[in-house]
Amino acid sequence: MSVSNLLENWSQVRHEHPVNDKPHDPYKWAMAIDLDACTGCNACSVACYAENNLPVVGKEKFQHGQQMHWMRVERYWDEDGREFPDQGFQFLPMMCQQCEAAPCETVCPVAATNHTADGLNSQIYNRCIGSRYCSANCPFKVRYFNWYDYPTTENVWPAEMTQQLNPDVSVRGKGVMEKCTFCVQRLSAAKVTAKGEGRIVREGEVQTACQQACPTSAISFGNIVNPESRVHKQWAAQQVELDKDKQAKNEKEEGPGLRGYRILEELRAYPSVMYLERVRESAV
Amino acid sequence: MKDIREDIAWAKINQDVMKSLENPRKLYWVILFFALMAFGFGLGCEVYQYQTGMGVANLNNPQVWGLYIATFIFWIGMSHSGTLLSAILHLMHADWRKPIYRFAEAMTTFSLMTAGLFVMVHIGRLWQFYYALPYPNDRGIWPNFQSPLLWDAMAIFTYLSSSVLFLFVGMIPDLAIARDNMQAGWRQKLYTLLALGWEGTDRQWRNFRVTYLTIACFLIPLAVSVHSIVASDFAMSQQPGWHVTSFPPYFVAGALYSGCAAIITLFIILRYVFKFEEYMTLPILKKIVRLTFAIAMVWTYLNAVEFASVWYSHDQVSKDVLIQKMTGNYSPFWWGMIFCGSVVPLVFAIKRFQTNIPVLFATSLLLNLGMWLERWMIVAPTFSHGYYPWTWDHDQWPSIVQWGMVFGSFGWFTLLFLLFCKVFPSVSMYEVKEMVYHRTLHLKKSETAEQGAH
16 A cells, blocks of 8 residues: 555655755745844844743753754854954854755654655654664754753753743653754744635744844745745845755855855755855954 | 594584583683673663663764764674674585584674664664564554665664574574483473474485575675665765765675674683583684684775775865874774774784684784774764864763663673573584594595505
């Protein structure tokens, strides 16, 4: 039975191109992050902790590298000879890049991580057995493993904070992998509302937690299929295309003022997050 | 120098081997005790980890695999030489394998079982491990057949089941001997059951030979495929330092290498503990030593191929990983691997040492240390110096829980192996008899030839 199923749906299994063959209709969620606007304030990271019930692991486990920040703000020091405190640095907010040809998906032995029709890289907690192969094969290392049973660990969510936990997001048990979902619970809710009204989700109707918290609006998020969306306009203005592994910015010799790029594009994972290069000199 | 004395009586062979089932030297119990201790400690670590979570192993992001996967590859590798001795050399009619292949095949089986344990202790939700099995279910959910990890599970399971079958089938005539020579008791009942009513008739021997040969032929491609597939876990991934085309043959060579070194270690221990000096003779040991030396050189060559192909590939990231291995935090272990794996085996090239038991014992242990380090140096450095700069400062030192399980696995292996040798004949009686017979035939032939010349 499953063989006939496989043969009938062969086109869904076999792809000519990892991006173009996928049905991005009516949604393909994507993001753009302007590094020039990012101040490294970490509000996005905090918002993510609150929205997605991320466990706060504490100092000791943090030192062991076991923190669970789905959204992390990385800091890279300028290497221009200046010393601290004059030395400048740049920030890079990093979360799951929701790759179109995700390296993590193919290696999972139990198919716990999959691609959804609207272009998300989903993680099924109930299916995950914790082999951590996905994390091993992730070029960005944005997958976080539940090293402990956090819901029963003391001080992960102090008593007064349990009231703050988001009821729309499941709390993950020990031994499963988790990562940024592009706030899939918000996307689902918006889609349900829109469906009830017989339309698709409008631009601005749904925001991710990090986007909502960003004081400088460095993060924009939306449906890239919709030509009216801010994210579509940004990608188009930067001539960044989802299905290419090399963008206009890198192809042309004399820079035409383009800033858009995707991280480790040459690996052909086709990430859904575009970064806008920082042009301003870093000031401390 | 002859592999075995031609004047050993067949009854003496039976007697000597049967004795090994009853009264080994005291050292046996000493080793058994330490093995039990190590296994107990490892078991304690696993219980603690199971209860508390994988975090106690001091794994982190990005170092998600640690020693478990490294030691898993090590044990899989160890299993390969058993097949080399028992199946490949069987097809090549190498008589010298006969006294030693039984324990080598047992080593194969038990090291595979040990490797299987590492898959178990490695996964985060051990209680759901059956999700990885392709069992029919009403929701039509299957494992992901694209994943090299799944190929791994299948390859190992196939290899393990065929190895057990091969070990058992090859033992049937010996089990019958044991059955006929044992006094009544649980042992005799066990042998009677397992001997499957063997009487040694012509028809039985004919069927036996065909079966044995068939399984041997089936096993040989498996031995090559299993470690190639384990290599695919790495080669199929996208990570620098893993994404190497030459990994499958490199892994197979490494596997044969560590397996042969382990055979030397166990040869020396068994020979002493079970008083097998008559059967596990020094000329046979010399042959394994030479074989190990050859494989060591193949491994060294493949290592050089890998380094050169990375170096000249202009793949900057892979090159960085290689430089990191040579000069970074892991450099003592990496150079230790080169020393133990490529320099130490040169001892085997010196004729004087080829039959020197203390030297061989120490050397074989060092070789396996080198091979274990090799596996660790494949797994760990890629995590601490991969594509993404954010991961570069994150080094990880395995906690006592991880080390405990690594030591515990040696205990578990030794425990299984020693129990096997005490319950089943670890020297193949009927094949040693064949060997003695072949030797007498050979002597007779050369005698006749000499007479004819005069």
